[in-house]
Amino acid sequence: MSVGGEWPAASVEARLDTEDGICVLTYHKLDTQAIIASVTDDKAGATAVFIGTTRDSFKGRTVTRLDYQAYSKVAIKTMADIIRQARQQTSRSEHHVEGYVSSIIKCAVHHRLGTVPVGESSIVIAVSSPHRKESFVACEYILEEVKRKAQIWKREFYEGEREGDAEWKENVTTSKSA
Amino acid sequence: MSTPEITVLYFAAASTATGLTVERVPLPPDGLPLPALTDVLVSRHPQTALAKVLAGSQWSVDAEMVDEPEGVVLKGGEEVAVICPVSGG
Numbered sequence: 001m002s003v004g005g006e007w008p009a010a011s012v013e014a015r016l017d018t019e020d021g022i023c024v025l026t027y028h029k030l031d032t033q034a035i036i037a038s039v040t041d042d043k044a045g046a047t048a049v050f051i052g053t054t055r056d057s058f059k060g061r062t063v064t065r066l067d068y069q070a071y072s073k074v075a076i077k078t079m080a081d082i083i084r085q086a087r088q089q090t091s092r093s094e095h096h097v098e099g100y101v102s103s104i105i106k107c108a109v110h111h112r113l114g115t116v117p118v119g120e121s122s123i124v125i126a127v128s129s130p131h132r133k134e135s136f137v138a139c140e141y142i143l144e145e146v147k148r149k150a151q152i153w154k155r156e157f158y159e160g161e162r163e164g165d166a167e168w169k170e171n172v173t174t175s176k177s178a
Numbered sequence: 179m180s181t182p183e184i185t186v187l188y189f190a191a192a193s194t195a196t197g198l199t200v201e202r203v204p205l206p207p208d209g210l211p212l213p214a215l216t217d218v219l220v221s222r223h224p225q226t227a228l229a230k231v232l233a234g235s236q237w238s239v240d241a242e243m244v245d246e247p248e249g250v251v252l253k254g255g256e257e258v259a260v261i262c263p264v265s266g267g
Contacts, residue, residue: 010187074241152266153190153228168191169265
């Protein structure tokens with residue numbers, strides 16, 4: 001595991017497989033194709049994918065990298081709760097099916113930890129469903145909820161500024177952070 | 179005979195303020211109401227940004243987010259984390 005050595009001991013890799021899908025926290029580069037493949041299903045007519053990537057600027061400053069850390073054992077439970085909610089919300093659609101059947105087939109949410117250089121992805125979400133609308137809606141819901149609730153933090157580093165001055169971001173108070 | 183202790187985890191801004199990611203903190207023999215932990219931690223890290231960070235943070239105790247700190251009394255052995263405003267994604 002290639003970590004910078006300064007990550008908190010509680011910020012570890014984690015994976016949780018539930019009936020709703022897969023949640024992963026990893027220090028490794030995210031493999032978008034493999035994540036998409038993990039939600040494929042013959043019943044799926046649609047797969048919605050969101051890829052969040054480190055951008056090279058923030059309010060005119062040049063961003064050199066983002067560092068992520070998580071309280072992994074709590075964050076992974078939060079992520080699993082979010083994908084359960086995402087599937088339950090779409091369980092009553094125009095397609096009437098007996099019992100609890102979600103219109104979402106499977107969700108995968110992978111969040112990277114450690115240093116994420118410019119151009120690399122920090123989060124990949126993939127959602128499969130029979131029809132496109134449900135997967136689009138669930139994918140956006142999962143992203144917004146992860147940003148709002150998951151116990152994950154990012155620090156933004158800027159060119160020409162001391163590392164100690166790098167800023168810990170806050171999604172709720174800083175509306176344009178990611 | 180041993181003093182009860184908790185483990186406190188710091189992340190993000192709380193970690194930058196204290197220079198620590200984990201710390202063992204002794205409790206009074208009768209335990210400590212969770213809201214009182216703020217002053218205990220600030221007294222261990224005076225002249226830092228920790229007080230300000232704690233004012234804007236939540237607690238988790240044993241990997242569960244705490245909605246109402248007033249109802250929680252730490253007895254010793256717990257893992258308490260300072261949950262700063264999150265910024266995943």
